[in-house]
Amino acid sequence: MNLNLSELKELFELIAERNITEFELEEEGVKLRIKQGGSATPALTGLLPGRQAPAASAVEAVLEPADEADAEEGVSLVTAPMVGTFYLQPEPGAEPFARKGDRIKKGQILCIIEAMKLMNEIESDLSGELVAIYVENGQPVQYGDKLFAIRES
Amino acid sequence: MFKKVLIANRGEIALRIISACKELAVPTVAVYSEVDAHSLHVRFADEAVCIGPAKSAESYLNIPSVLSAAEITGADAVHPGYGFLAENAHFAEVAEACRVRFIGPPPRAIRLMGDKALARATMMKAKVPVLPGSTSALEGVDEAVETAQKIGFPVMLKASSGGGGKGLRVVENENDIGKAFLAAQKEAEAAFGANEIYVEKFLPSPRHIEIQIMADKHGTTVHLGERECSIQRRHQKILEEAPSAAVSERLREKMGRVAVSAAIAVGYHGAGTVEFLLDEDDRFYFMEMNTRIQVEHAVTEMVTGMDLVKDQIRVAAGEELGYRQKDIDVRGASIECRINAEDPVTFMPSPGTIHVFHVPGGPGVRVDTAAHAECEVQPHYDSLIAKLVVQGRDREEAIERMKRCLQLTVIEGVKTTIPLHLRILDDADFRAGRYTTRFLERFA
Numbered sequence: 170m171n172l173n174l175s176e177l178k179e180l181f182e183l184i185a186e187r188n189i190t191e192f193e194l195e196e197e198g199v200k201l202r203i204k205q206g207g208s209a210t211p212a213l214t215g216l217l218p219g220r221q222a223p224a225a226s227a228v229e230a231v232l233e234p235a236d237e238a239d240a241e242e243g244v245s246l247v248t249a250p251m252v253g254t255f256y257l258q259p260e261p262g263a264e265p266f267a268r269k270g271d272r273i274k275k276g277q278i279l280c281i282i283e284a285m286k287l288m289n290e291i292e293s294d295l296s297g298e299l300v301a302i303y304v305e306n307g308q309p310v311q312y313g314d315k316l317f318a319i320r321e322s
Numbered sequence: 323m324f325k326k327v328l329i330a331n332r333g334e335i336a337l338r339i340i341s342a343c344k345e346l347a348v349p350t351v352a353v354y355s356e357v358d359a360h361s362l363h364v365r366f367a368d369e370a371v372c373i374g375p376a377k378s379a380e381s382y383l384n385i386p387s388v389l390s391a392a393e394i395t396g397a398d399a400v401h402p403g404y405g406f407l408a409e410n411a412h413f414a415e416v417a418e419a420c421r422v423r424f425i426g427p428p429p430r431a432i433r434l435m436g437d438k439a440l441a442r443a444t445m446m447k448a449k450v451p452v453l454p455g456s457t458s459a460l461e462g463v464d465e466a467v468e469t470a471q472k473i474g475f476p477v478m479l480k481a482s483s484g485g486g487g488k489g490l491r492v493v494e495n496e497n498d499i500g501k502a503f504l505a506a507q508k509e510a511e512a513a514f515g516a517n518e519i520y521v522e523k524f525l526p527s528p529r530h531i532e533i534q535i536m537a538d539k540h541g542t543t544v545h546l547g548e549r550e551c552s553i554q555r556r557h558q559k560i561l562e563e564a565p566s567a568a569v570s571e572r573l574r575e576k577m578g579r580v581a582v583s584a585a586i587a588v589g590y591h592g593a594g595t596v597e598f599l600l601d602e603d604d605r606f607y608f609m610e611m612n613t614r615i616q617v618e619h620a621v622t623e624m625v626t627g628m629d630l631v632k633d634q635i636r637v638a639a640g641e642e643l644g645y646r647q648k649d650i651d652v653r654g655a656s657i658e659c660r661i662n663a664e665d666p667v668t669f670m671p672s673p674g675t676i677h678v679f680h681v682p683g684g685p686g687v688r689v690d691t692a693a694h695a696e697c698e699v700q701p702h703y704d705s706l707i708a709k710l711v712v713q714g715r716d717r718e719e720a721i722e723r724m725k726r727c728l729q730l731t732v733i734e735g736v737k738t739t740i741p742l743h744l745r746i747l748d749d750a751d752f753r754a755g756r757y758t759t760r761f762l763e764r765f766a
Contacts, residue, residue: 252373252390284390285420309394311372312387313356 182315245295247317249310253284257306265306271299273319280317282310297321323639324348324399324423328392329363331403332382333692334709335615336363339401342631351395353388355381357700362692369395376702382406385413392422399423399638401631405704408614409436425638427613431588435611439482439520445608448587450580453599453607455522463503466521467496473523479503481510482518487557489513492524527758528599529568530554531606533581534622536633537591538643545578546626547652549595549618552759553746555669560739560762561746562618562658564625567717567755568600574652577606584611593619593634617660617709620690624656624713655717657724659743662705663736672737673701682730686713686723699736707733717755721747 184192184203194201249255257265257280266278273279275296281288301318304310328351329339336352340363343350352367357376364370371391374381381387383406392400400422402408411432414424426432435441439459445452454473459482460466470477470493479502481489489510491502507517530551537543550566551559565574581596593615598606619630628650637643663672676697681689691708693699699707710727714720725747728740745765751757 252371252387252394254394284386285393311391311394312374312381313372 243297243322244300244318244320245297246315247279247291247293247319249282249312249314249316250291251282251284251289252311253282253289253309255304255306255308255310255316256281256283256288257302267299267302267317269299269302273297273299291316293317293319295319295321323641324635326351326368326395326397326399327425327635328353328388328395328397328400328422329367329403330382330388330400330407331405332358332361332363332703334690334706335403335617336361337366337692338631338690339403340366342629342635345629346632346635348635351391351397353382353391355702357698357702361697362694371395376700378406378702385410385416388413389417389420389422392417393420397422399425399635401425401635402614404614404616409612411436423638425592425634427588427590427592427594431590432613434588435613437482438480438484438610439518441610442520442522442608444587445584448583450584450587450608451606453522453525453609456520459518459520460503463500466503466519467499469521470496470499473521476524476526478522478524479506479519480522481506481514481516482520483514483516484510489519490557525599525601525607527760528552528601529566529758530597530609531566531569531577531600532595532597532612533577534619534630535581535585535590535594535596536630536637536643537585537594538637539591539640540642542643542646543582543585543590544643544645544647544650545581546622546628546630546650548574548577549621551597551618552757553752553761554759555762555766559618560660560662561743562621563717563720564621564656565652573604573606578647580606580608584608592637593630617706618658620688620709620711621656621658624686624688624711625652625654626650627653654713654715655720656711656713657720658709658711659724659728660706660739661708661710661731661733661743662739663699663707664705664739665737666739666742671701671705673699673705674736675699676707676733676735678732678734680730680732681708681710682727684727686720687727688712693733707736707738721753 192203266280273293273296275293277293278290279293280291282291297319299317300320303315326349327343329336340350350367352364352370353373354361354364354370355374355376373387373391374384400417407413409432411429414429414432417424434444442452443457456469476492476494479491489506491506493499493502506519511517531548532551533548534546548566548569550563553561584596585594595612595616597609599609600606615631615634623630665672676693679693679695688711689708693707712720712723712727714723728744746752
């Protein structure tokens with residue numbers, strides 16, 4: 170089995186979701202070891218054949234090393250409150266609403282989720298520093314998907 | 323045939339639809355609330371989208387969420403199952419507007435049959451026998467009294483937008499009408515958001531006999547025989563049979579023809595059920611029409627050998643039904659027991675984790691379930707754990723087979739209605755096929 174970048178990313182998300190502290194995989198020519206800090210509840214279900222975590226669709230981009238950021242104190246996640254297509258920019262070619270490192274004010278628009286031809290502006294619930302962006306422009310998202318991480322300040 | 327079907331439901335019916343899609347080689351999309359993330363319908367669908375938190379209103383009943391999920395996965399059809407959005411005409415319309423085919427009847431038919439007073443009027447026009455009563459919603463108590471006097475007491479006041487046994491009041495005499503009218507209105511407002519009431523003659527001890535119909539978009543409408551659904555608690559069915567011990571071949575043909583003409587009268591296509599009340603003199607009256615696949619469709623499938631859900635999908639995709647009335651045969655007898663997570667005596671819901679789960683097999687046995695060991699019976703949704711369905715060469719064999727199956731079913735961790743089902747199967751009147759909608763009162 171060869172893990173490509175998008176499969177790796179799915180794996181990271183799965184591990185973070187399940188709060189698995191340590192994960193090791195060894196296959197011909199590949200050894201993968203992932204360790205995560207923070208509170209850990211070991212995964213309850215054994216590895217089931219077939220898809221374990223539902224995937225909205227294959228994710229293409231590089232995973233921001235924000236999984237470590239999650240575990241830190243004072244970092245809150247902004248998750249998708251609805252199903253739709255995620256847009257980081259108000260329109261194609263325009264500047265994104267926010268970039269990693271930006272100072273975010275409560276109520277500021279972070280992104281748009283388009284559903285059924287309606288553009289829904291997603292506002293930030295808190296003020297702080299935008300430390301991570303988990304999704305790519307144009308990516309479909311489902312309810313509860315991680316969108317941003319903000320370190321409150 | 324569709325490119326991809328989204329199942330707007332959960333639990334056993336979602337699995338049933340996934341099964342039909344797999345056999346038709348159509349990819350599936352499951353939608354789920356956060357608490358259903360580990361459900362079997364999520365596992366077995368080709369794709370899955372989380373659409374909201376546990377609360378139905380914010381997930382399974384959330385039309386934008388469901389249709390957004392169709393949009394992002396490219397589903398071109400949606401099967402609503404039963405309950406939830408299955409009889410929501412608005413949902414059917416919005417889906418079609420989003421170019422997602424609604425697997426079910428035209429929105430107009432859903433709307434027509436969803437308004438109980440209007441359904442009555444429509445059936446009367448189609449020469450379908452209906453109970454004497456008002457032809458439209460009552461203007462007020464005075465009209466209620468007048469109509470009741472004309473048709474004769476006892477009468478039943480019913481919510482026009484009703485269903486599921488809510489918004490109903492039996493009135494024995496004139497003095498009680500005023501109070502009953504207001505109570506029914508209040509209940510109807512609370513349950514359905516509309517307080518229109520109509521009145522019908524009340525049959526004290528009828529049998530609930532329903533006819534399964536199936537129609538395609540090319541002019542073929544057939545019936546697949548009756549189901550006996552008199553065993554109900556507070557208008558919730560708990561055990562169903564096909565055929566009914568009270569329905570002769572001749573009566574079946576007659577009721578079947580009437581049900582077919584009812585379906586044609588509303589321009590129906592897809593699977594539907596016409597419910598009748600049957601009195602002791604073999605007179606039957608239209609009660610309502612269910613414009614969806616029903617929980618108990620399984621007993622009809624057992625005795626006719628048909629696959630109604632596959633037919634629903636094929637018909638919605640524009641295919642011809644492929645069979646005619648003369649091709650349908652009712653063979654043997656089938657019984658279904660709805661195993662609910664409830665106390666078998668008090669009927670208090672019993673949600674929780676099922677620790678041990680084993681279902682029986684053997685000849686003539688079918689189990690439709692999404693339950694498994696270590697699964698959670700959620701308090702947010704209905705309490706159905708499994709549908710246990712048997713078929714026998716005759717009713718006697720079906721009864722013994724069901725008894726054997728109930729005894730060989732193991733569900734530990736939550737309470738179930740299995741003890742109640744066993745008592746019903748041992749009851750002398752039940753075994754003789756001698757019962758009406760009042761049957762369960764003896765177990766209350």
